[in-house]
Amino acid sequence: MPMTSDAPPTAVAALDIGGTKMAACIATASGPLLRVVQPTLTSGTPDTIARQGLRLIDECCQQLQIDPAVLKSVGVSSCGPFEVRDGATGIIPPNLCGGLTNRDDLPNDWTFLPLESVLRERFSSVRSVRIANDCVAALHGERAFGIAPANAIYVTWSTGIGFGLCVDGHILHGKAGNAGHAGHMLLSETSQALCGCGNRGDLEGMVGGRNFGKHLGKSLELIFSDAQRGDVSALDAVHDAARWFGRALYNLTTILDTEAIFIGGSVWRHNETLLAPLVQREIGDRFPALTRGVTVQSTTLGELVTDMGAFALVMPAGWITDWRAHRPWETLRSVPLT
């Protein structure tokens, strides 16, 4: 006779905090069960972001009729950069903190958002809470569930631009978890494009989704749709953006001796057909000794790459083989919340 148990199955949560949207997802050994998504809040007290994350986890649990008390761990992929204050990690994302520079479109004066302290207060010490930069987490996801080799870059081209870097099988974290914030590397001496970090002429200031097009007085969506129709000035803007983005990837490839580059993020996802050959050219046309054979492709996990990365941070290692075999995330249901 088979043994039965009334104990609830082990469940883990993934929380993905982005500059535009936030998602929470719950998984058991069989795979992710449900994902709820909501626009990231930008007003209120500085703990608004962390508390929104808790509410989304609760909402996901409620829809699944799972008691949040049974969650064994919470993996968080979050936009950064991070700063540790009073022993707990918080975030200072330029695209959410209106107390930094370039604040015209942000209705707050935030300069630091507590995260770990709020999550740990709710999820007591017996359960693990692990936070990683979203692109670092994404690379953990690509390594666990995709095809990223030991020397790989993950890059998101979204509201902001960020990177995850893997060298010799080691995903880089850095002194505060901020390795890969190359969206803030200075590229242009002449551009006046202002990034939320205060730089003028850094990669994110020039081509990040929040900033791209400001100098033309057009939205990003309009520029890309005009470019698709052959509008010359829009095409020039897209070519410029792809050139800066591709050069950044070339530079990182030369530094890290990279084998494969995986790209995600909404700007890339919606405009891949136009951008991919332009970006590929910036890398493949340069110094063959360093770039020969380097592959550039979209993330194999699509829009879920950061969610899967958050799971990869905390899920039991024994689940990974089964998930890789059955790819349960491909049928995951996403529920948008207003």
Ligand SMILES: [Zn+2]
């Ligand atoms: Zn910047």
